[in-house]
Amino acid sequence: MVQGRLRSNHTIPVVALTVVFAATLACGGEASAPATGTGAATGTPAAATAPTPPPAPPPRELTWSGKVDMSLWSQIRVRTYNAALKNAPLPTLAILRIPRLKLEVPVYDGTTDPVLDLAAGRIEQTALPGTPGNVGIAAHRDGFFRVLKDIKEGDALELDTPVALELYRVEWIRITTPNDVSVIDPTPGRAVTLVGCYPFYHVGPAPQRFIVRAVPAA
Numbered sequence: 001m002v003q004g005r006l007r008s009n010h011t012i013p014v015v016a017l018t019v020v021f022a023a024t025l026a027c028g029g030e031a032s033a034p035a036t037g038t039g040a041a042t043g044t045p046a047a048a049t050a051p052t053p054p055p056a057p058p059p060r061e062l063t064w065s066g067k068v069d070m071s072l073w074s075q076i077r078v079r080t081y082n083a084a085l086k087n088a089p090l091p092t093l094a095i096l097r098i099p100r101l102k103l104e105v106p107v108y109d110g111t112t113d114p115v116l117d118l119a120a121g122r123i124e125q126t127a128l129p130g131t132p133g134n135v136g137i138a139a140h141r142d143g144f145f146r147v148l149k150d151i152k153e154g155d156a157l158e159l160d161t162p163v164a165l166e167l168y169r170v171e172w173i174r175i176t177t178p179n180d181v182s183v184i185d186p187t188p189g190r191a192v193t194l195v196g197c198y199p200f201y202h203v204g205p206a207p208q209r210f211i212v213r214a215v216p217a218a
């Protein structure tokens with residue numbers, strides 16, 4: 001369980017998007033009087049019809065291998081994971097991959113125990129995967145995120161979303177306090193921030209947080 005989960009005091013404004021449909025009126029001009037001795041006059045040309053926009057592409061299907069390497073996991077994390085597999089499946093927001101560390105984990109919404117016992121979770125009030133902004137992702141230090149002990153700056157990170165497969169690189173790694181919520185503040189561009197407890201093998205509630213920031217790969 002991620003002790004002292006990060007809670008941001010910065011409320012992300014929700015922008016209400018209003019879509020306005022412009023009604024196209026067919027302009028039928030008044031019929032011209034026939035000219036004397038010249039026959040019927042030509043009427044007003046019909047207005048051109050606007051082309052129909054193409055339909056939006058369907059969401060991408062997210063699939064993952066389901067293979068989980070538990071060789072570094074704690075015994076209690078293995079037990080809680082196996083127990084959580086018996087629960088109803090949760091909607092998948094994205095799939096996080098770090099190829100060098102052989103990490104592949106689905107991302108569900110929220111950081112509750114049912115989520116983190118089974119996968120990684122999107123931290124509340126951070127950006128949704130596939131949208132601009134800072135996507136905060138948390139997982140247990142003695143489960144899926146224990147491999148982060150070997151992560152390095154420059155490592156490749158993939159976030160597979162319903163919109164696209166997004167490619168990132170690790171920009172920086174930081175150890176901070178549980179109260180430092182600045183790491184999940186909104187960003188002007190796309191970013192992924194991984195959050196886990198630290199130290200990785202600490203017994204009892206972890207006193208620090210391990211942060212990994214990834215930005216879009218060039």
